[in-house]
Amino acid sequence: MPSDHKQWVIPFAIQLIPSGMLFVGSLWMRESPRWLFLKGRREEAMKNLCWIRQLDEHDIYITEEVATVDQAIEEQIATVGLGFWKPFKAVSQSTSLMYRLFLGCMLFFWQNASGINAINYYSPTIFESLGVTGNTKGILNGIFGVVKAVFTVIWLLFLVDQFGRRKLLLCGAVCGSACMYAIGAYIYIVEPTKHPRDHLNGGGIAAIFFFYLWTAVYTPTWNGTPWVINSEFFDANIRPLSQACTTASNWLFNFLVSRFTEQMFAKMGYGVYFFFASLSFLAWFFAFFLIPETSGIPLEATDQLFKIKPIWRANEQLKAQLKEEEERFRQEVKDGAFEKNDPQEHVESA
Template identity: 75%
Template sequence: MGGILHIVEDRPTPPSVYNWRVYVLALIASCGSNMIGYTSAFIGTTIDLDSFMEEFGTINDSSAKQDLISENIVSLFIAGAFFGALLTYALSHWIGRKWCLTISSAVFILGAGLQCGATSKTGLGILYAGRVLSGLGTGVASNIVPIYLAELAPPAIRGRLVGLYELGWQIGGMLGFWINYGVEQHIPASHKQWLIPFAIQLIPSGMLMLGSLWIRESPRWLFLHDKRAQAMNNLCWIRQLTPSDIYITEEVAAIDAAHEAMKATVGLGFWQPFKALRARPLLCYRLFLGCMLFFWQNGSGINAINYYSPTIFKSLGVQTDTVDIMSGIFGVVKAVMTIIWLLFLVDQFGRRKLLLVGAITGSICMWVIGVYVYIVEPTKHDITSLNGSGIAAIFFFYLWTAVYTPTWNGTPWVINSEFFDPNFRSLAQACTTASNWLFNFLVSRFTEQMFATMGYGVYMFFASLSFLAFFFAFFLIPETSGIPLEKVDRLFQCKPVWRANQQLKAILAEEEEQFRFEIKDQAVHQEHQEDSEGTRV
């Protein structure tokens, strides 16, 4: 069966495993990405409103000073996210995935409240403080949500469930763009006009906080911390199976085997992953790959567009009065393509192929846009309407959006949630997520200056990085789809990289068959033994 219902299973799986509970847990956790997507998208156009600049007395400042304030508002949020991501390792290790979600939403709500309380009397200081706090909450959520989703998901739909994180991000982003358009068009320039977009941040964060009080803790985290009774209870509840079911037996055996292997090689505990980095160079290599995925992702230019979409569209010759609606369409395209990626591509097409297609196609689109800006120089001419070449440039911009979104936008998050064994996953995810926010910070901090000094060169810079990303993905990134989390270590032992997934699946199929044979043989032996004892009685 193809399309939405098509599932590629790694082993025989009871239908009840794909039940409503696992999807509801994933949707609740994905409220964390709703708040990230919204707060990342709304800010660029909100702080560009005249009502906002009048409130804080910057409307008559030079464009350079206005750009500096905008960059401060954006970059302080990202700096907070960077440190929040690093902090998550300690939090998730000691208090678990569930309570990390609660804490992240609480800190975010506090930050959003401070932003809403900023006025001309308080100045920008309280707004800056609120941005840092909401960034801290965002950093924790951006780290822990993919881990939680990966740990509760059956392998066959892991990409789909982790993909809900990206879908939530894009839906939040789309709402951020259109809410800004709505308040600008329908609410007079006033304190209320810019306050509404800031206040809406409280909705997804509030939903996450309430939902996090209901969701179940990750069974894998519970097994890792020797809370076996609660772990079995949660796992059986999520899978809708009994403890004696062969599927549960296999899953628990795989988790236990992975933990025993970690005890024998690295050890279980807070400091052991740090020691593992020194003792196991292969882990450092995988951590490097995970961080570099986010380097190439940010190198595509997506976050420059997310935060400064008005600047991007103006550089293409779009008039000021249509910039907001063009930004809104940008958000819609991303949301639609994320749904397509989630339902039809990430598990069926695979992670690796998506990266390869997205890198080459995205590079071509950026080259075309760069050549257009170089030849036409729209910012140096008083263009009242787009001509044929301008329309073509806009077409390639949206084509780039349509290609990039289902390839490099969410796929690195899925891969990084799968790359590492359970005891190392929290630390690795903290490092890779922090690297994402670091690269994000660099892009957002210098985007305005790059466009001011490089012009068309910015697009060619992004195009070149996308081109290089193709070779990075082809030679270094193995396909992770369909591989149980506890077996990913072995994926990196298979060579060459582009055949590793098929090789490991063949090996695992043989081992699975042997495991089931041994379980059945033990059951038959026990039954014969019971019959013999009954006969003697």
């Protein structure tokens, strides 16, 4: 493509398509039942909840969930309170919440430490460092985007719920580190920028393979999983604040990596790959010792998840505890311990 305004107009116009689809789709989105319960719009909340769960409002699961939500709202009013500044005060007075917020922000630190945004923003430089020249760089860059899109869909539909969040982080850290080390070793030994060729040799093809393997490993692990974990780390009382802080930390680390990537390549060369590979390796220890599995844990029970040690056993133990409580609750419903239409008794029983 010639060097003119089309080089930025066309990519910009293409991005309007998914954003436009997102806007149109948002017109049919239903409001969160939890938010509606909080605002006292119970009839609408029940309707949306039944639609989401595809269950009748008299189903035992709906009764159980409504009781849990009601209890959480009562607890929020009694402890955190309602209002813009209340969550700030609650977090500042709780060391456990501050620690959890720290973990959420650090997840994005390790995400960016993998080197993803260095590759996103400087992929032509990446391919050039591997010895790729000419129009081939654009083609390989396009394939990079396709690989990310495909594995994102796979992650959404299969991996994140089938394998859990924690296992994906651990697998992605180790495999991603190995791929980066392999790429760095190739550049260190061959020095393709100092010894340019008109075609890639076997080592260059292998380096390209490891690059795409890294993309295929990173995308369904550290790319989206930290966002999912942060959405499940905090109960509804402080979720707006926690989501804002962790998202801001993501963009801070994103800025730092993208700002200094060009200088890093100029000064470090192949060392950039070893640098990101080492950080990815360290991310494994962070995820293993500090991050619990959040899959299958209700938001209202998140606090209990961080009270169980060791952290890698917390999910399993808490699920067993919640199952016992659920069976007890359902038995009380069957025994007529409270009337189904009395939400306050639902709260007390839960």
